[in-house]
Amino acid sequence: VEHLPMVYLHDPENTTWEAAMSDDGPVAALVAARDEGLIGGLGISGGPPDMLRRFVDTGHFDALITHNRFTLVQRTADDLIGHAAAKGLGVLNAAPYGRGILTRWPRETDTYAYGRASKPMLAAVDRIGALCHDAGVPLAAAALQWSLRDPRITATVVGLQDRSDYERTLELAAVDISDELWAAIEAVPLDRAHVSRPDAEGPYTRPHEGHDD
Template identity: 50%
Template sequence: MTTPVLDALRPFGRTGVEVTPLAIGTSSWGEERAGESVAERTARVATMADAFFARRLPSNLLDTSNMYGDHHSEEHIGAAIARVGGVPDGLVVQTKLDRDTATGDFGGDRMRASLAESLERLGLDRIPVLYLHDPENIGFEAAMAPGGAVEALVAMKEEGRATAIGISGGPVDMLQRFVETDLFDALVTHNRFTLLDRSADALLDAAAERNVGVTNAAPYGAGVLTGDPRFADRYGYRPIHPETRAALERMAALCADAGVELAAAALQFSLREARVHATVVGPGRIERIAETERWATAPIPDGLWSALEAARPPAEVALDRL
């Protein structure tokens, strides 16, 4: 029975930076919440951002995107960076190039505009790890076309505006095609390597073979694996398949019998995977950090892992196969 060491650093593949097992995700930073005023939202997010840059969170990697929080996430991060006078040594901010959400434009010129917007919001002149975000919106061929999004991203690295570049998206077969070009230093995959979905296995193998830094996002399947009843009807942002729900119920019962929180097993499933360098969690308020640390370090009997493996749903109900 072993538990993760949350302050341990490991090389993030070939990116040239080192990361902690946990990464802090900011997809909800800046989003409106029911009953919350703008001032309350700003204060809540500022508390999280300031805690990260003051090294009070169990992570050195902050994951954001041009479009997160209705385009406001980077603004909050930039304000925190300004308050501390620059990103402290040893902390890493990674962001993503995004399509124009109004027009759907995902071309090379839009990628350059996306970078310019991110640099301005963050107050930085370069990005340590910069990703192409959700290329499934246009597909592999269009993204790889001359003058397209990938060509623009590669040029950003050559120009020194990004130290390392990566690919971030959903469908694993498409992501694997990108990884196999060997153009990318880093990868973000989400919802496809959890207790309920192992369809990213071949993708993780392809990344490991090329020393690509891997960030695994959504280890809770967008909430359902926390056991929170608010998320009981969905997995990976989609209605949950009946066989997936049945597997979830089996896993919850196994965890309860072992005295382990389901969320702890879900998080540590990702943390204990050697092919994953960092696992993205997205606590929306500072009070959730202690809960995340508890889940990340809770003792889990070795025998529970084999039982959970046997309880998982059939491969044909994975997200990309439905």
Template identity: 45%
Template sequence: MTNIPQHSIPDAGISTRPLGTTGLRITPLTIGGAPLAPMPGTFRDVPEETGVATALAALSGPVRALDTSAAYGAGESERRIGTAIRRLGGLPDDFVLSTKIVRDLNSGVFDGAQARRSITESLERLGLDKVPLLYLHDPEKNDFDQIMAPGGPVEVLRELRERGVARSIGVAGGDLATIERFVRTGYFDVLLTHNRWTLVNRSAGPLIDLAVSMNLGVVNAAVFGGQILATGVGGSRRYAYREASPELLAAIGAIEEACRDHGVPLAAAAVRFSTRDPRIASTVIGTSRPERIEETLALDATAVPDALWTDVDAIAARVDPTHLPA
């Protein structure tokens, strides 16, 4: 493993926010590393050198956070980020790199031994001996009691934090009821929710409120719901990785029309919806090419009139929760 050298942060004029009580400060945007590697059925394949170049641009640019997981491309996202870290000469000081321990991707087993294997392999791919933030990834796919059992993944995570392998630990997932159970344990520093706090889906609101009340930092991901809240209904018919219902498509179409009426790109509204929320420390935007980083910054810099938020809120309030992911 390599030690993390001390690098200064580029003076790009982007403010940072506290990430709960972790002591970390994070930029309002985080670059999402899932699209850096092949993930059939979810993201298009990205050539290795493009993935590495994108990771290098993320590590050396004004956005000072990058999120990945052992599950993204079966570790390939981490490996490409690790290559970029080595080319840069090490992970910059105060850069918030996050990764996630995961269940065995073949057997589905998620016990303490698997948690230890997961972080060991992640650190090897990244070329590091510690990370600022380490998540428990998609624990809803396994039994809650097993994950929480003595010697299980949560206990391993807490041990890794005590040993300094992870400065802070979080829980990242989609199923709101299950993730709430983990948040309520009081063991985690950060909540990451995805696809459930967007222009059209407000279901994570109570969970975000709970996390804030418990002093957790909140990170929000997948504000495009896949791609449909970036491209509109003409470019996609899927929300949160599955076919959207006619009712949900109608609501997204109405939001798209409201954005046109106010002269705001749909993608810009999707990003600003999250970054303007004072409860959310950082918003994860998946990026597959270096130029996408500047494009994302431009989206976040877009002025959005209050009248558009009023219109969008009214449309979202009419969406039947049964048409949204649980």
């Protein structure tokens, strides 16, 4: 192809800010490609919210992907999402299921995203799972719609293996969830390390992995 409609700088946490923003670095190269007409839009995609906010504030990017950090039990990207939306960026929220822990209840794993979940997070998963069960709502439906219902979020990214996953996603998106259940979910205490605040996350050290959940 001669033109790419959209290109994301992916996981810049695997380099340094100085290297990413240098005159001969990836951001400069992508901006030059957009100016030349090879790229239509530029996006920033990664993990740590504070880092992503720095890239958003450069003014170079048209869209943001955040993953695993705005779910039923993890809210550290909340401020970032609001900030990016207020600046007019498209906001894509990926991995609303936390890499699987929020797809069913009783849960079958204690892993969230790329590591083991804390005991407070597991307690929140179980409490929300029980609330959904009592209301006759699949936990996965609440996890998906938590992202879909937020007006700041342009699109939600989920992983699909086959057509049945696609059809199941449409079914989950159509499940009716009452205001009472949403209020009960929002009242569940969360691990404070996973609630949006300036020092919510420490150094980001995980190896490179894709946004496939």
